[in-house]
Amino acid sequence: MTKKADNDIIEVHDVTVTYNKKPVLWGIDLHLPKGALIGVIGPNGAGKSTLIKSIMGLVPLSSGAVKLFNQPLEKVRKKVSYVPQRESVDWDFPASALDVVLMGRFGKLGLFKRPRKADKEVAMNSLRKVGMEGFAHRQISQLSGGQQQRVFLARALAQEAELYFMDEPFAGVDAATEKAIIALLREMSDKGKTVVVVHHDLQTAQSYFDWVVLLNMRLIASGPIEETFKPELLQQTYGGKLTLLAEVGELLQKEEFPSREKDNE
Amino acid sequence: MDSLIEFFSFSDPNIRYVVAGSVLLAASAAIVGSFTFLKKKALSGDAVAHSVLPGVCLAFILSGTKNPFYLVLGAFATGWLSLVFIDNIVARSKIKEDTATGLILSVFFGVGILLLTAIQHSGNAAQSGLDQFLFGKAASLVGSDLIVFSSISVILIASVILFFKEFTLIAFDENFAKAIGFPVRGLELLLTTLTVLAVVIGIQAVGVVLMAAMLITPAAAARFWTDKLRVMVILAAFIGAFSGICGAYISYIAPAMPTGPWIVMVLSILAIGSFFLAPRKGIMSRYLLQRKNQNQILEENLLKLFYKMGEKDQDYLKERSLKSIQEKRPYSFRKIKRGLQRLLQQGFLERKKDKWQLTLAGKSKGQRVVKLHRLWELYLTEKMNIAPDHVHDDAETIEHIITPEIERKLEKKLGYPKTDPHQSDIPY
Numbered sequence: 244m245t246k247k248a249d250n251d252i253i254e255v256h257d258v259t260v261t262y263n264k265k266p267v268l269w270g271i272d273l274h275l276p277k278g279a280l281i282g283v284i285g286p287n288g289a290g291k292s293t294l295i296k297s298i299m300g301l302v303p304l305s306s307g308a309v310k311l312f313n314q315p316l317e318k319v320r321k322k323v324s325y326v327p328q329r330e331s332v333d334w335d336f337p338a339s340a341l342d343v344v345l346m347g348r349f350g351k352l353g354l355f356k357r358p359r360k361a362d363k364e365v366a367m368n369s370l371r372k373v374g375m376e377g378f379a380h381r382q383i384s385q386l387s388g389g390q391q392q393r394v395f396l397a398r399a400l401a402q403e404a405e406l407y408f409m410d411e412p413f414a415g416v417d418a419a420t421e422k423a424i425i426a427l428l429r430e431m432s433d434k435g436k437t438v439v440v441v442h443h444d445l446q447t448a449q450s451y452f453d454w455v456v457l458l459n460m461r462l463i464a465s466g467p468i469e470e471t472f473k474p475e476l477l478q479q480t481y482g483g484k485l486t487l488l489a490e491v492g493e494l495l496q497k498e499e500f501p502s503r504e505k506d507n508e
Numbered sequence: 509m510d511s512l513i514e515f516f517s518f519s520d521p522n523i524r525y526v527v528a529g530s531v532l533l534a535a536s537a538a539i540v541g542s543f544t545f546l547k548k549k550a551l552s553g554d555a556v557a558h559s560v561l562p563g564v565c566l567a568f569i570l571s572g573t574k575n576p577f578y579l580v581l582g583a584f585a586t587g588w589l590s591l592v593f594i595d596n597i598v599a600r601s602k603i604k605e606d607t608a609t610g611l612i613l614s615v616f617f618g619v620g621i622l623l624l625t626a627i628q629h630s631g632n633a634a635q636s637g638l639d640q641f642l643f644g645k646a647a648s649l650v651g652s653d654l655i656v657f658s659s660i661s662v663i664l665i666a667s668v669i670l671f672f673k674e675f676t677l678i679a680f681d682e683n684f685a686k687a688i689g690f691p692v693r694g695l696e697l698l699l700t701t702l703t704v705l706a707v708v709i710g711i712q713a714v715g716v717v718l719m720a721a722m723l724i725t726p727a728a729a730a731r732f733w734t735d736k737l738r739v740m741v742i743l744a745a746f747i748g749a750f751s752g753i754c755g756a757y758i759s760y761i762a763p764a765m766p767t768g769p770w771i772v773m774v775l776s777i778l779a780i781g782s783f784f785l786a787p788r789k790g791i792m793s794r795y796l797l798q799r800k801n802q803n804q805i806l807e808e809n810l811l812k813l814f815y816k817m818g819e820k821d822q823d824y825l826k827e828r829s830l831k832s833i834q835e836k837r838p839y840s841f842r843k844i845k846r847g848l849q850r851l852l853q854q855g856f857l858e859r860k861k862d863k864w865q866l867t868l869a870g871k872s873k874g875q876r877v878v879k880l881h882r883l884w885e886l887y888l889t890e891k892m893n894i895a896p897d898h899v900h901d902d903a904e905t906i907e908h909i910i911t912p913e914i915e916r917k918l919e920k921k922l923g924y925p926k927t928d929p930h931q932s933d934i935p936y
Binding site: 296299300301317320321323324325327331332333336337338339342344345349352354355357358382384391402462 | 546548670671673676677679680681683684685686687688689690691727731734735736738740
């Protein structure tokens with residue numbers, strides 16, 4: 244069940260992604276609406292992170308194309324923000340919370356230019372929004388997991404974007420932080436920002452999101468929560484059995500087969 | 509003493525060259541190396557260092573001179589090539605980066621030694637001194653070398669200043685840098701080029717074998733002292749520069765002593781010193797903290813013991829002998845005496861001939877520890893559903909670390925209870 248959004252802001256067309264020749268996403272077609280709080284949901288290894296990485300151009304596409312705001316990513320980067328998984332960086336890096344949040348301004352600054360006073364104020368305001376202003380000058384390794392996640396979120400806020408992609412922002416955070424973060428995301432979407440969140444907890448998904456993408460290597464469903472959060476669709480997403488898809492994927496990797504035939508090679 | 513004055517007056521142009529050269533080389537290597545260190549690419553610095561040797565030899569064979577310009581060019585070419593090979597091996601095979609690095613390092617260095625040996629036996633008189641690239645000889649720096657090397661040093665330092673923000677970002681979070689549209693590949697390429705250049709000019713002073721230390725050690729040492737990146741890079745530069753001067757000075761007063769290895773020796777001593785002495789992160793300060801904790805535990809346990817014995821006898825200020833204490837708590841006499849002595853100095857105990865007695869301050873401190881112990885036991889059984897016979901050992905540790913704020917929260921959460929799970933009174 245895949246519903247096309249009327250006011251779509253994200254368009255994913257026939258995207259296939261492979262790691263080491265093994266397809267992890269097969270022919271994904273997606274249209275996601277503006278201003279929604281969107282959850283990307285699926286089991287471990289379903290390709291959730293890969294989907295947003297492919298939208299952000301961080302992994303090469305084996306096929307297909309992505310458009311944001313009806314344009315290629317290159318043209319709209321300043322309107323798009325990306326929050327990687329917390330574990331993807333080394334938090335022992337010599338930087339303060341404010342230093343990290345300031346990185347959110349680098350895209351707007353471009354090369355060579357140093358952060359100006361205005362950038363520092365935006366960064367401080369972003370820290371305030373996530374309740375971390377008191378930790379601005381704290382070394383990042385001294386922050387708890389939840390606080391580090393908030394710093395990442397503040398960095399995204401400092402980008403002042405229209406469209407946000409967040410990879411597992413609730414991983415390893417305490418309940419209070421999770422609540423605070425979801426309230427903030429809700430507020431952002433109320434203001435017309437579009438927020439796409441990778442999430443794997445089915446319990447909370449229903450109350451968090453207004454649009455859901457169900458994913459397990461291929462797209463199972465995409466649509467408003469009331470239409471997609473159905474037992475049979477969830478069963479398809481989380482159903483324990485190994486699908487033929489995964490089996491064929493392994494085979495492609497073993498035989499070093501291309502996932503798509505290329506005519507002009 | 510004369511030699512010290514003579515050296516640091518820099519009146520001899522040779523000394524000037526050697527010192528200026530060593531300082532510039534060491535400082536610029538340290539600055540560029542800070543980012544190599546942060547990107548966890550220490551090994552590739554070593555690979556580049558070893559891989560420049562065949563380039564130096566080839567440049568000499570082709571040009572027939574030791575003109576530093578040609579040698580730098582040759583060194584740069586093979587140094588760069590080695591990194592390209594490593595990247596390609598990792599990308600196109602199942603070999604992991606550490607293996608590929610080791611492989612390329614030894615192959616390139618092997619070829620370098622081969623060429624060097626061939627040159628040495630070729631009978632070309634101009635070749636003498638080429639072997640200095642193995643272990644370096646800063647003392648042989650002359651004016652013309654210095655111009656080439658110092659201009660490269662200046663380029664290195666200026667590039668890092670110019671791209672500081674960008675290098676920081678790709679070292680911390682490469683994916684984010686890509687996501688905001690920074691030319692990450694180009695920046696990586698630039699940083700690699702700078703690393704190769706730093707190696708190329710550094711080998712004149714310390715040689716290919718020790719060059720990796722010049723890149724990584726200053727940053728590693730500086731990291732112990734600060735959590736601020738800017739401070740770390742500047743500190744690394746100073747550590748590098750200081751080692752450069754020391755190395756030059758040592759080889760000046762003892763001409764038999766090689767400069768390069770001494771620069772690395774001084775660097776290593778500074779790094780080891782940082783490892784032991786740095787505040788918070790150093791071994792020393794962690795050891796002192798441990799000892800402070802151990803003392804606190806011992807003192808509080810003794811006060812607790814006095815209080816509990818007083819509780820039993822209904823007389824908190826009764827005088828206790830050393831023996832009666834040891835019966836309850838099987839510490840060694842020496843340890844007990846040490847604890848008692850400290851408590852005496854702190855005013856929590858008084859000494860009555862060979863016996864000991866709580867002061868009022870000591871009584872209330874002992875009482876607090878007992879209270880915290882029992883409160884924590886109650887908290888674990890009531891709120892955490894842990895069996896009453898499993899909570900004592902936990903409470904033995906926790907009683908020493910609970911702050912007054914947590915104490916108040918505990919009291920409130922449990923509703924100021926009267927007894928603990930073992931029906932002992934909780935004293936307030």
